[in-house]
Amino acid sequence: MVAKALRAGAAAKRGRPARARQAEATIGFVSLGCPKALVDSERILTQLRAEGYATSASYEGADLVIVNTCGFIDAAKAESLDAIGEALERNGKVIVTGCLGAQAGIVQTAHPNVLAVTGPHDLAAVMEAVHAQLPRPHDPFVDLVPPQGIKLTPRHIAYLKISEGCNHRCTFCIIPSMRGDLVSRPIGEVLAEAETLLRAGTRELLVIAQDTSAYGVDVKYRTGFWRGRPIKTRMLELCRALGELAQSAGAWVRLHYVYPYPSVDAVVPLMSGGGILPYLDVPFQHASPRILRRMKRPANAENVLARIQAWRALCPEITLRSTFIVGFPGETEREFEDLLEFLEAAQLDRVGCFAYSPVDGAAANAYPDAVPDAVKEARRERLMRTQAGISAARLARKRGRVERVLVDAPGVGRSAADAPEIDGVVHFEGGRLGDFVDVRIERSDEHDLYGRRV
Numbered sequence: 437m438v439a440k441a442l443r444a445g446a447a448a449k450r451g452r453p454a455r456a457r458q459a460e461a462t463i464g465f466v467s468l469g470c471p472k473a474l475v476d477s478e479r480i481l482t483q484l485r486a487e488g489y490a491t492s493a494s495y496e497g498a499d500l501v502i503v504n505t506c507g508f509i510d511a512a513k514a515e516s517l518d519a520i521g522e523a524l525e526r527n528g529k530v531i532v533t534g535c536l537g538a539q540a541g542i543v544q545t546a547h548p549n550v551l552a553v554t555g556p557h558d559l560a561a562v563m564e565a566v567h568a569q570l571p572r573p574h575d576p577f578v579d580l581v582p583p584q585g586i587k588l589t590p591r592h593i594a595y596l597k598i599s600e601g602c603n604h605r606c607t608f609c610i611i612p613s614m615r616g617d618l619v620s621r622p623i624g625e626v627l628a629e630a631e632t633l634l635r636a637g638t639r640e641l642l643v644i645a646q647d648t649s650a651y652g653v654d655v656k657y658r659t660g661f662w663r664g665r666p667i668k669t670r671m672l673e674l675c676r677a678l679g680e681l682a683q684s685a686g687a688w689v690r691l692h693y694v695y696p697y698p699s700v701d702a703v704v705p706l707m708s709g710g711g712i713l714p715y716l717d718v719p720f721q722h723a724s725p726r727i728l729r730r731m732k733r734p735a736n737a738e739n740v741l742a743r744i745q746a747w748r749a750l751c752p753e754i755t756l757r758s759t760f761i762v763g764f765p766g767e768t769e770r771e772f773e774d775l776l777e778f779l780e781a782a783q784l785d786r787v788g789c790f791a792y793s794p795v796d797g798a799a800a801n802a803y804p805d806a807v808p809d810a811v812k813e814a815r816r817e818r819l820m821r822t823q824a825g826i827s828a829a830r831l832a833r834k835r836g837r838v839e840r841v842l843v844d845a846p847g848v849g850r851s852a853a854d855a856p857e858i859d860g861v862v863h864f865e866g867g868r869l870g871d872f873v874d875v876r877i878e879r880s881d882e883h884d885l886y887g888r889r890v
């Protein structure tokens with residue numbers, strides 16, 4: 437019943453050892469069980485070869501070993517557990533699949549160090565576990581696209597999307613109805629993509645999601661794997677790993693769409709050590725508690741002010757960016773002024789503001805007391821005028837300082853405080869796209885800085 441069809445790289449026994457392309461992406465394979473399991477093994481091996489992985493005829497020559505197990509009778513289970521133990525002992529990195537994988541508890545109790553356990557007929561889960569450990573090899577003679585894929589951004593910057601969808605139900609927004617609830621990408625896959633992008637020359641990774649700080653909530657912060665290490669699917673662990681990767685590649689990481697949750701407090705100290713920029717893009721949207729409730733936003737203004745103070749205490753150089761909506765249905769003059777007072781108290785560095793616009797399908801459209809368009813626009817202009825004074829004063833404090841700048845084009849670049857497209861820039865002479873230069877700041881206005889390279 438238990439046919440030990442292949443053991444340790446048997447794929448290679450049936451033909452030439454397949455190590456033609458990249459020694460760093462080589463997989464050993466042990467296939468146990470019945471012909472149905474054998475067919476599963478063939479599908480996995482076919483997919484591995486199609487993606488450019490080589491197979492190894494020895495445990496020692498492999499970067500990791502996949503064991504396709506049998507779980508039919510006790511003897512089969514015992515043999516499968518033995519095979520996993522042997523692979524762990526001789527290689528150390530093991531992904532388990534097949535019938536015994538459907539009883540993950542048995543495998544993990546006997547062998548807690550396996551990298552991942554997937555059930556039978558689950559090619560996608562096996563490949564996901566492989567990708568998390570060993571990024572897909574790239575063959576420039578066969579692949580039509582570069583390893584990082586086709587990018588619409590300049591080569592030195594790249595967006596890294598860590599999740600899709602959103603669990604909030606803000607009444608002005610229809611994104612959850614279009615994109616569904618939060619689905620976090622596996623952390624190993626996200627980090628493998630980050631490595632590929634950095635290897636391809638990315639100097640600034642922009643982390644995005646609908647709600648970056650909710651990363652992993654949907655999978656209960658499940659433990660994933662990256663470079664053979666267990667790692668939680670959670671913002672803190674993700675930022676720590678991204679920061680390390682960026683630092684060793686001489687790049688930086690910028691966080692967008694972060695909510696003012698208490699959990700973010702633990703991320704802010706990472707911003708003082710390089711890698712993760714001291715920059716947070718936090719869409720507060722309003723400051724009046726009643727309007728925030730009507731918007732169904734999670735935080736209230738008092739907590740937010742305390743949180744901002746705490747972040748600045750943890751990382752004094754942090755740049756805070758936010759967006760606001762004015763003229764939300766029912767917003768009174770007093771509530772709008774509360775928002776202006778909040779801006780004065782918060783002293784945010786960068787602010788965007790939209791006049792409320794009723795999107796088809798948004799719950800807020802059902803609220804009475806729509807604010808007339810002319811009032812909305814007047815409030816937007818007032819808010820932007822207030823913020824212009826705050827931004828100008830905050831930028832003026834940078835005069836005389838030397839800022840590290842990433843060059844976007846000769847003469848124009850961005851410091852840690854400037855996200856592409858939405859914030860200001862630094863003007864100076866010369867520089868090559870994608871290089872970092874140091875600029876002494878001599879002048880500033882309400883958006884930009886001007887200086888000289890040092």
Ligand code: SF4
Binds near residue numbers: 610
């Ligand atoms: S505004 Fe953002 S947080 Fe709110 S529902 Fe839309 S996507 Fe989610």
